[in-house]
Amino acid sequence: MDLLDESGEIRATAFNEQVDKFMDMIEVDKVYFISGCTLKTANKQYSNLNNDYEMTFNKMTEVTPCHEASDIPTMQFNFVPLDQLESLEKDTILDIIGVCKEAMDVASITSKASGKELRKRDVQVVDDTNREVRLTLWGRQAENFDGTQQPVLAVKGAKLSDFNGRSLSLLSSSTLQINPDIREAHKLKGWFDNGGNTAETVNLSNQRGGGSAGMGSNFKTFGEAKLENLGSGDQADYYTTKASVVLIRKENCLYSACPSDGCNKKVVDMNNGLYRCEKCNREYDSFNWRLMLSANLADISDNQWVTVFQDQAEMLLGTTSSELGFMRENSPDKFQNIFTDAAFKNFSFKLRVKMETYNDESRLKTTVVACSPLEPKEYNRRLISEIKQMAGQS
């Protein structure tokens, strides 16, 4: 818990029995007498409270509600103007205040670490330094958030991330106040309503170019990717682009793959009802159809042949590999239509470019590592930001 009195603030932590003893009693915004804690030096990595010390509850600790009138403030912020975020280190815990310029929809993602399904909402926060940054809300807070009135958001204890430039994320220890009745909030709202809302701002998140930005945001046209010789270095280069499917080769689009979980190696038909996998060194009585497409994609600048594997291929074709395998053998018209229908659709592609050598011949190979339907809001936001950049720099 973060504690505050008229002189300053301090974090206190209770463990185990002390949690059981006090957690029902202690509520946010209430006032207590607290005595008998242990004092220790604070690890600044985990808190930005304005105190070099922290308190730890122990067996002797007593907590009593204070019912007397007091003029203890409810929250103390150390707001960092958004134009300072670029110079701060990743993982810094900090307080910010800004206007919620835009709120994205709630999205579901799966945590890599825990495998848990998480709900998140990104909002774009702007302040009077004319910087804007992405702030991620989680769980219930993400679901309940309403950004339609462009409220002022004051966050205590947000975490700074270096993803795509700079972005912010709420932690369970963070406090989010919406339209707080504090001087800074009124000042910011005044700025926003009197020109700030249309001011040209620098987006600290999702930065373009420069090479140092995260690859997720590394948005390029095919023409730009070629001009920059992407893929010519030792390591693979990644970029994201919006492109339409020109054509997909039907020939060799499917291969019969080892049915063993996670193997996916091409099997050899033994012509006796068995299929041999050299990798597993055994024979199976069945196989799985898997997709490996050669596709031509085009944007305004150029076109590009790419390789598309299973999951991305199913997304592009709008069918599964096993359905497609069935169609190819049983209904050629349907099979043909899948490819006709896939043409001239737009997608957002994440591409990997790498120089590959075989038979003494080196050539750039472009592989689709992810593809998704175009998100109109996100796409338009990028176009608007590019137009602003062009207008501002030329």
Add this chain to the structure above:
DNA sequence: CCCCCCCC
């Protein structure tokens, strides 16, 4: 004594 805090 925690300090994991998520995704892209």
